[in-house]
Amino acid sequence: AGLGVSPWRRAEFDDLSVTPVAPVGDVRYLHGQSLSASGTGFHPGYEPRKAVDGSVQSMWHSEWSPLAPLPRSVTVDTGRTRRIAQVTYQPREDGNHNGVITRYELATSTDGVSFTPAATGTWPLDTTRKTITLPGVTARYVRLTALDAGGGYASAAEIQIGVPGT
Numbered sequence: 723a724g725l726g727v728s729p730w731r732r733a734e735f736d737d738l739s740v741t742p743v744a745p746v747g748d749v750r751y752l753h754g755q756s757l758s759a760s761g762t763g764f765h766p767g768y769e770p771r772k773a774v775d776g777s778v779q780s781m782w783h784s785e786w787s788p789l790a791p792l793p794r795s796v797t798v799d800t801g802r803t804r805r806i807a808q809v810t811y812q813p814r815e816d817g818n819h820n821g822v823i824t825r826y827e828l829a830t831s832t833d834g835v836s837f838t839p840a841a842t843g844t845w846p847l848d849t850t851r852k853t854i855t856l857p858g859v860t861a862r863y864v865r866l867t868a869l870d871a872g873g874g875y876a877s878a879a880e881i882q883i884g885v886p887g888t
Contacts, residue, residue, distance in 0.1 A: 821877025
């Protein structure tokens with residue numbers, strides 16, 4: 723974690739907290755620059771690539787004018803077939819719940835054409851980071867599909883792909 727402040731001014735924080743994350747095994751996340759993403763649609767300015775760009779300030783968002791109904795999905799290409807241990811989904815953090823995925827399906831593929839369901843589930847309508855653990859999955863492509871989401875839209879501030887650490 724890092725916190726930057728001006729070198730010429732004092733900085734005091736009375737509401738800062740650091741919460742340790744419980745280890746879930748030896749997992750490392752692929753760098754966003756090594757990933758690409760495509761989707762079943764997007765609103766202009768909210769392209770799928772923004773879901774893997776390493777910044778929670780940008781996001782992928784399904785089209786809202788005209789409204790593109792669910793389901794909507796984002797497919798992440800990891801560049802090559804590899805063991806996938808985890809996928810994390812970071813909802814948008816701007817206080818708006820439109821597009822926050824609450825029911826999902828995760829599917830994987832080695833060729834980008836045939837996808838195999840790997841996980842399904844539900845999440846609360848909040849901004850906490852969600853983690854899907856995938857034991858024994860080998861894939862190049864990972865597709866997160868929003869089946870239900872806030873406001874009937876779909877969005878992702880960040881999707882991370884975790885691989886076994888070395």
